[in-house]
Amino acid sequence: MQLDQARLLEIYRRMQTIREFEERLHVEIATGEIPGFTHLYAGQEAVAVGVCAELTDEDYIVSTHRGHGHCIAKGCDVPGMMLEIYGRRGGLCKGKGGSMHIADFDKGMLGANAIVGGGPPLAVGAAIACQLRRAGGGAGRVSVAFGGDGSCNQGTVFEAMNLAVVLGVPAIFVFENNGYSEHTGADYAVGSKDITARSAAFGMPAERVDGSDFFAVHAAMQRALTRARSGGGPSTIEAMTTRFYGHFEGDPQNYRAKGEVEQQRATMDCLKRFRAAVTAGGCITAAELATIDREVHEQIDAAVRAARAAPMPSEADLTSDVYISY
Amino acid sequence: MPQLSMRDAINQALHQEMERDSRVIVLGEDVSGGAGGTSGEREASGGIFGVTKGLLPRFGAGRVIDTPISESAIIGAAAGAALAGLRPVAELMFADFVGVCMDQIYNQVAKFRYMFGGKSTCPLVIRMAMGAGMNMGAQHSQAIYGLLTAIPGLKVVVPSNARDAKGLLIEAIRDDDPVVFFEHKALYPRKAEVPQEPYRVRFGEASLVREGSDATVVAIGRMVVFAEKALDALARDGISCDLIDPRSTSPLDEETILESLDSTGRLVVVDESPPRCSVAADIAALAATRGFSSLRAPVMQITAPHTPVPFSPALERAYVPGPQRIEAAVRQLVGTTR
Numbered sequence: 333m334q335l336d337q338a339r340l341l342e343i344y345r346r347m348q349t350i351r352e353f354e355e356r357l358h359v360e361i362a363t364g365e366i367p368g369f370t371h372l373y374a375g376q377e378a379v380a381v382g383v384c385a386e387l388t389d390e391d392y393i394v395s396t397h398r399g400h401g402h403c404i405a406k407g408c409d410v411p412g413m414m415l416e417i418y419g420r421r422g423g424l425c426k427g428k429g430g431s432m433h434i435a436d437f438d439k440g441m442l443g444a445n446a447i448v449g450g451g452p453p454l455a456v457g458a459a460i461a462c463q464l465r466r467a468g469g470g471a472g473r474v475s476v477a478f479g480g481d482g483s484c485n486q487g488t489v490f491e492a493m494n495l496a497v498v499l500g501v502p503a504i505f506v507f508e509n510n511g512y513s514e515h516t517g518a519d520y521a522v523g524s525k526d527i528t529a530r531s532a533a534f535g536m537p538a539e540r541v542d543g544s545d546f547f548a549v550h551a552a553m554q555r556a557l558t559r560a561r562s563g564g565g566p567s568t569i570e571a572m573t574t575r576f577y578g579h580f581e582g583d584p585q586n587y588r589a590k591g592e593v594e595q596q597r598a599t600m601d602c603l604k605r606f607r608a609a610v611t612a613g614g615c616i617t618a619a620e621l622a623t624i625d626r627e628v629h630e631q632i633d634a635a636v637r638a639a640r641a642a643p644m645p646s647e648a649d650l651t652s653d654v655y656i657s658y
Numbered sequence: 659m660p661q662l663s664m665r666d667a668i669n670q671a672l673h674q675e676m677e678r679d680s681r682v683i684v685l686g687e688d689v690s691g692g693a694g695g696t697s698g699e700r701e702a703s704g705g706i707f708g709v710t711k712g713l714l715p716r717f718g719a720g721r722v723i724d725t726p727i728s729e730s731a732i733i734g735a736a737a738g739a740a741l742a743g744l745r746p747v748a749e750l751m752f753a754d755f756v757g758v759c760m761d762q763i764y765n766q767v768a769k770f771r772y773m774f775g776g777k778s779t780c781p782l783v784i785r786m787a788m789g790a791g792m793n794m795g796a797q798h799s800q801a802i803y804g805l806l807t808a809i810p811g812l813k814v815v816v817p818s819n820a821r822d823a824k825g826l827l828i829e830a831i832r833d834d835d836p837v838v839f840f841e842h843k844a845l846y847p848r849k850a851e852v853p854q855e856p857y858r859v860r861f862g863e864a865s866l867v868r869e870g871s872d873a874t875v876v877a878i879g880r881m882v883v884f885a886e887k888a889l890d891a892l893a894r895d896g897i898s899c900d901l902i903d904p905r906s907t908s909p910l911d912e913e914t915i916l917e918s919l920d921s922t923g924r925l926v927v928v929d930e931s932p933p934r935c936s937v938a939a940d941i942a943a944l945a946a947t948r949g950f951s952s953l954r955a956p957v958m959q960i961t962a963p964h965t966p967v968p969f970s971p972a973l974e975r976a977y978v979p980g981p982q983r984i985e986a987a988v989r990q991l992v993g994t995t996r
């Protein structure tokens with residue numbers, strides 16, 4: 333699919349918003365003002381945005397503990413996310429969820445999940461709903477399960493993939509292979525060392541793409557979407573990527589070689605690659621991108637200031653949204 | 659006597675038991691960390707809370723096993739190894755992940771000895787970090803010892819301090835039954851005097867942490883720390899209480915609770931879990947049945963509300979039962995029935 337200039341600028345804005353959001357959180361978390369523990373998505377932006385670029389609000393995604401990028405790519409309200417991460421009133425989940433549990437149902441974002449492997453079965457269920465609606469004359473919608481290389485070792489994920497194949501539902505499994513599950517390498521924990529082949533063995537098309545190349549992710553997703561929307565069943569995409577920070581903020585990363593992150597920032601930065609690709613084509617200038625950078629910076633800065641100034645939830649929220657028998 | 663954090667006390671117990679008995683193995687996610695990493699640092703973490711640090715360099719990868727994220731396989735494999743003669747200590751990084759491997763715990767591990775007519779033992783320890791108070795959200799903060807206490811065939815241990823934790827873990831490893839061992843995350847850094855040599859703390863033997871005459875306070879895990887704070891405040895007004903730490907919720911030391919209740923006539927139970935079908939409810943039922951004639955007032959249960967654990971610090975503070983609620987409960991109980 334050809335992306336016109338306006339679409340490319342919009343895609344760049346999404347990716348840059350994720351980057352700025354996460355880089356800023358990295359700074360703000362160090363101040364101690366943000367509660368809990370936070371897993372930053374910086375480095376993986378091309379995957380979330382490449383996967384979500386052609387999704388509508390009626391398509392579903394389920395996300396992970398490292399979910400900020402998926403949320404922004406799917407169109408979740410950025411100030412609302414920031415409020416949620418700060419645990420403040422007005423957060424997307426009223427401050428009850430936090431960084432690992434952001435959801436926005438109006439945007440087809442069925443929730444981030446702090447149980448590794450918790451999401452893919454949910455995505456299959458949403459895909460069943462999509463399939464039924466399509467059979468009833470509705471448009472062909474899809475459901476995407478994001479997961480990491482570590483998640484692919486969880487039994488729930490195996491079950492979900494098999495069920496999707498058995499039912500032929502429009503589910504798309506996206507494995508973001510950033511090389512690590514917490515402090516353990518994927519080359520150790522994924523026994524066959526090949527998530528793509530493992531996925532294909534379930535009986536669905538599976539392809540590995542360069543996750544720092546937005547266009548590669550986007551193209552693979554186009555193929556999976558075309559299949560899913562037309563009743564062709566599930567697919568898997570394994571995107572090779574990297575995280576620019578630790579597993580969570582505060583992780584000393586003793587398992588990573590010295591200089592690894594710096595080297596990956598130099599060679600695998602999806603934003604740098606995107607900038608180079610679109611400016612080389614001549615249709616977009618560096619100045620246009622710089623304008624977006626400035627606007628995004630201001631937007632995130634405003635979101636942080638608003639979150640810091642926002643009141644805490646009221647104690648009444650503790651016992652709302654749940655059935656309490658006494 | 660050396661002061662050790664609960665983290666280090668548990669770590670010491672693991673070292674000493676692995677040293678003593680070559681059948682003891684440790685397995686779980688990132689128990690050493692660094693497997694497959696690029697730094698060449700083979701023990702890159704020693705557990706995300708540092709509890710299993712030093713085990714891999716000392717005992718090697720054959721006995722200190724880093725696993726993929728596969729909780730069902732971790733617990734199932736540990737159980738199978740136990741059936742085959744090893745004494746595994748399996749780790750679930752967070753107690754909440756019991757949800758992923760519940761079948762292995764309650765249909766497999768818990769039932770073997772009875773269901774196979776006493777032919778097998780399953781000397782397995784399942785360690786897990788639990789508890790609210792660190793803003794980790796609904797799926798990383800639960801205190802689910804009550805859930806497992808309800809399952810026949812399991813022993814369930816909830817230490818409140820470093821000294822007990824060491825002795826209870828050694829006991830757990832030497833016990834022939836499966837033991838679920840709950841470690842409150844907020845207690846890891848708390849220090850106590852911990853003897854260097856190995857020692858055992860028997861299950862079903864509560865600890866009488868404080869002695870008093872106005873009421874009996876039974877508290878579980880971290881709630882013991884909060885109850886002590888409450889008792890300090892109450893003491894300034896001349897109110898004194900027995901404070902009982904059951905240490906194991908299964909078996910439960912019913913006699914110590916009933917004896918204390920007999921002398922005070924009043925009972926407050928403090929439990930970090932939601933109230934329904936909880937350890938608090940269980941102990942209240944003990945008082946209402948076997949302790950009925952001792953009771954001079956209704957039993958008071960101080961628990962979390964019947965909700966998931968909220969993320970926001972403002973809400974989580976209100977969720978966790980704290981010293982003020984315990985103090986108020988005792989005052990109310992003593993004040994209205996003196």
Ligand SMILES: Cc1ncc(C[n+]2csc(CCOP(=O)(O)OP(=O)(O)O)c2C)c(N)n1
Pocket residue numbers: 371397398446447448449479480481482483484510512513514579687727729751755758
């Ligand atoms: C069921 C379960 N087991 C373990 C964890 C702890 N944990 C959180 S994230 C994580 C690693 C996940 O690795 P991966 O799937 O590769 O995602 P990444 O963090 O790299 O994005 C682990 C072990 C968890 N949250 N849930």
Ligand SMILES: [Mg+2]
Pocket residue numbers: 480481482508509510511512513514
């Ligand atoms: Mg990973």
